[in-house]
Amino acid sequence: GENVEQHPSTLSVQEGDSAVIKCTYSDSASNYFPWYKQELGKRPQLIIDIRSNVGEKKDQRIAVTLNKTAKHFSLHITETQPEDSAVYFCAAGNTPLVFGKGTRLSVIA
């Protein structure tokens, strides 16, 4: 089955700097790669997703890149703000989705 590794587990950045979170996956058949943001005590919420026929996708300050050959994908957040502080999860698969263990991002004002 699919196995997703996510790094780093914690990340601290200064407000305004960029943050990058990386994930690798094992199943070459996986074709859907979403990213979820989870604030303390709240539900995971989708922030961006990418499909295997696309190499990069951007939405304002958030971008995701996918390298299918290397089986890795990354989340990039630019101009970070304190409200970006949360746990971020990557996921990979088709059905079902397999989630990484999460990255706790802290944006320091």
Added chain:
Amino acid sequence: EAGVAQSPRYKIIEKRQSVAFWCNPISGHATLYWYQQILGQGPKLLIQFQNNGVVDDSQLPKDRFSAERLKGVDSTLKIQPAKLEDSAVYLCASSLVVGTGNNSPLHFGNGTRLTVT
């Protein structure tokens, strides 16, 4: 659009007791998932329904966990008897379409936080 509804929000039980969680997905979403999220980890799939049929229950501990989705809408997840290691947040999610190359995003409910003492 109303989101995924779950109840209860919190539940505290003693080990060996039983507990049930309820989920109402977003209207029109054919696919429903139950995930277990242990503190500090990512969600782990327990079971996936497509309408009222089970698509994947390979990671459901069937000796103590059961789930059903009668009429293809609401779903219940039951644990009997509970163990200490079942303490976690149980997340229900739903999606519109599932299929090769055509995944729709998962929408999560707020979850039920279960504490087993």
